[in-house]
Amino acid sequence: MELIATCAFGLEKLVYDEIKKLGLWVIKKDDGRVFFEGDETALIKANLWLRCADRILVKIGKFMAVTFDELFDAVNALEWEKYIGVTDCFPVKAVSVKSALHSEPAVQSIVKKAVVKRLQQKYKTEILPENSNSVYQIIVKSHKDEFTVCIDSSGESLHKRGYRKKGDIAPIKETLAAAMVKLSDWTPDKTLVDPFCGSGTIAIEAALIANNIAPGINRKFAFDNWKRIDKKIVTDAIDEAKESEKPLEKLPVYCFDIDPIALKIAQHNAANAGFDNIHFKRSDFNDLDFGKFENCTFITNPPYGERLEDAAKVNQIYKDFGKKFTQTKNCSLFLITSNEDFPRLFGRPADKNRKLFNGNIKCYLYSYYKIQSN
Ligand SMILES: C[S@@+](CC[C@H](N)C(=O)[O-])C[C@H]1O[C@@H](n2cnc3c(N)ncnc32)[C@H](O)[C@@H]1O
Incomplete structure (x- = not known):
């Protein structure tokens, strides 16, 4: 089977590497997509294990079409019966970019x-009642008249791990939080600090990585109800994932937030994810003693000023944070914001600056390696 892992723009290389690490054959990467080969076990493992991908699609066909007749004939020629049973549901979603059939x-x-x-x-x-609980979401994408037709095997987007039970003001997507951890220099023997933790997503994703827990272990997928997927292969993949977990007794992950409600949600989410060893404390970052932070990795997602606060307030936060950070000893910082002026406000240029998308918001991951105290 040809499979496609979809992801946010900017995360393709991470997803590419994750697929390779699963021992699968990667064909190529493109904007927001990584193409790979595999059987049903590969499809299940990709859904269970990919931390930075949004969905795993099964590619059914690819063709050119500029008229509706051509589109009808090309789709009608594909072997849908290999997947979809007589009572199964098959909704269709289309996305058209720069195509005659717009x-x-x-x-x-x-x-x-x-x-x-x-x-x-x-x-x-004549009758296709579409009343079974097997859903084969058909996704049709056209770009410059070239159509790719797929079936979505994931169901809900893979960022929905299942631990976030309550919504809050502006959580970062789990897939992006995992990407930040992977792009940082953090290893579980180092202290991780998130001074703007909100609902705790970065800390929880770091804990999942550190404990080698498959991000999809506690959720359901569309393929769970597909008749062609052997249940035994699914239980084997889940058992194998559980056996490979490496529970760490101590988790040097410290989270702070000024908002007591956000902090409660964070603790709730961490408990849902199975972690009672992440340290949460309500605090304004201005009140923390940054001089105590030595050889730590800061990974954080402060307010952007787009949704939460007004720009002037956020600019002041960035300036104050920059001053506080000079008190740390030998710490690194990986911070995501949509604010292009962050390095100036923070007080120093970033060592690396990577464009990433948090939902539809264009953001930058500013990376600072080993800032020495003044
Ligand atoms: C963009 S949100 C973080 C979202 C978080 N990554 C998540 O996944 O939910 C920014 C957080 O910064 C917190 N915050 C704002 N000003 C703060 C301050 N002075 N000290 C500490 N936290 C602050 C807000 O309460 C908010 O939860």
């Missing part, structure tokens, strides 16, 4: 008709 609702409708016709012929029935 109307997404019209593309969706033609694709649906073409699949229905194929299945009616194959199952020799």
